[in-house]
Amino acid sequence: MILFVNGSPQPNGNLHRMLEKIALDTDRECELIPLADLDIRPCRGCVGCAATHRCVQEDDMGLLYERLESAQALVVGGVVYFGRINALTHCFLERLFPLRHRDPRTRGKLAAAVVVGGMDGSQGVREIRDFLEKYFFFRMVGSVYFNSATPPCYVCGFGEKCQVGIPALTLPPEEFAHFAIVPSLFQRFEDHPEVVRACELLAQALSQNLAAEVE
Incomplete structure (x- = not known):
């Protein structure tokens, strides 16, 4: 199963539609989670998760840890605000911390980044990629971004x-x-053939890498 996380507060914006297209094009079981519908608080830095691999906070992030552990791949979607990945997406990334201790639960899992920005979505891609690779040992298979100039x-x-x-x-x-x-x-990403093609290629990369893992 591929877990798609949508960090945009816009219910049917470009990011949501890009994630939907990628999910459909993988032709695999996928789940799309809109973070805007969840109550996910910031990490408190208490490190109370070290022994249990679960956060001590009782919020909606607790619903996601088992799904993150069982998923074969994670696709993180975010939007760029003030030149950085938005707070909703960053908060989710912070709260992955319980899965990192001692024997990281996400080591070697496939991951990808999808970002929409006004002028520089590539900055958001770099942030998500660095977070997932450096701190949680995901194996990145690709990314796509759309500069909406909006x-x-x-x-x-x-x-x-x-x-x-x-x-x-x-x-x-x-x-x-x-x-x-x-x-x-x-602007809509659907009106930009190069972005549509990038979404298709990312879906293909996810599907092919998952297939290679079971061979």
Whole structure:
């Protein structure tokens, strides 16, 4: 089974749809978990998990540890806020800590990263990859990211006039003076063939690596 974790708070955004496509294209049993629907608190650093491989906090992360241990592969999806992976995704990664002690439960498991960012989704991919490889000994089989170029300024209600918003800071003054938020500014990964193909290749890599493990 491949476990897909969606760290975006948007219920049907680009990240959700990318994860869905990859899951379907693997043609394997998959489970998609939206972190926004769960109560997952930050790690408290108490190290109370060292003996039991389970966190002492009683929240929804406790529902995921057995699934993480039994899954053949983990695909972590996150979004980039302020140039870093978002807090929801990072919180999930922190809370993997109980699985790391002494005999890491995730050693050698397959993993992949899927990220959506405004301008630099590759930064989020690097963060997730480094976290999974360095600290939890996953074996990364690939990644994909989509730069949507769609800042929150497009939906806050003030993006056309705000002097500290992304449009004002990135457009020449004469262009920003006539800037208008129109539907065509909201990009979908499905309209970018190279991103669609990258999703297909990641699904193929996951499926092929899983098949190789049972041969």
